[in-house]
Amino acid sequence: MQDLVGRTAFVTGGVSGIGLGIGKALARAGCRLALSYRNEAHRDAASAWFIENGFEAPLMVRLDVADRAEFAAAADLVERHFGKVHILVNNAGVSVFGPTDEATYSDYDWIMGVNFGGVVNGQVSFIPKIKAHGEGGHIVNVASMAAYLSGPQAGIYTASKFAVRGLTESLRYNLAPFGIGVSLMCPGLTRTNAWDSAMRRPDAFANSGLGEVDPDVLRQFSTAFDLGMDPDEVGEKTVAGIRANKALILTHPEFAEDFREIYEASLAALPDEQPTEGRLHIEALRRAANKAASEGTVIGMDDLT
Secondary structure, three states: OOOOOOOEEEEOOOOOHHHHHHHHHHHHOOOEEEEEEOOHHHHHHHHHHHHHOOOOOOEEEEOOOOOHHHHHHHHHHHHHHHOOOOEEEEOOOOOOOEOHHHOOHHHHHHHHHHHOHHHHHHHHHHHHHHHHHOOOEEEEEEOOHHHOOOOOOEHHHHHHHHHHHHHHHHHHHHHHHHOEEEEEEEOOOEOOOHHHHHHHOOHHHOOOOOOOOOHHHHHHHHHHHOOOEOHHHHHHHHHHHHHOOOOEEEOOOOOHHHHHHHHHHHHHHOOOOOOOHHHHHHHHHHHHHHHHHHOOOOOOHHHHO
16 A cells, blocks of 8 residues: 655646546645646635645646646656655546547547647656656556547547557556556546536637537536536545556446446457467467566566567
């Protein structure tokens, strides 16, 4: 069980919704915090909560997670302020939906740039710093149940979350030798303002094929979010996952039917035939390499053949 007291954490999109829920839980666990923001009203309300509840005021960092230079500067600022950074939570994202077959390059560039590119920027900016101090740490990449479940209105969003899932699962093997844990956190429906992402689309990506933004439709969509889990509960479950160094943190219990269907469909899709001995050998090496990596061994290409 990882002791978080005195550790420093940086949470992107940390002043509202799931990010704030995670930030609150980290503060309760004894962490010092830096939180990124875009909305100043959310920043001020979040700062007030921490102060009113007896916690150290977080370092607030204005950040567009899709901007590589801004992210690098943010990482330098956090390191200068605290001396060391131990925990990175890549949480910021946009929830934008529409028919995938009508999407434009602007739709792909914006959604993938924030949801996947933002995670990449966080890792590139912070991993060298966490490695350098040698005290270990933890990275949480927040995806979504869309990392497992696809749908007709969420093609690009789903692609971005599948990408985060694959990156995170692979990164866990890479960082285990350095005492740095990596978790994929996939929340389900949560009571946040994520439903209005389409109303905050940057002008640079205005050429959308997903249809005109209809505020009335989005407000109706928001009623589903009203039924979601409290983000503070999601935050506590996330921190419990960090403490236990879980590879996968699932916060919502209502997806057993979906996982069972995925499992059964995947097994049914496998050809009913005997593989060659050579292929079996290579897959056995892959499994052994993954197990060794998860236990802290650095794996090279020569371990796979």
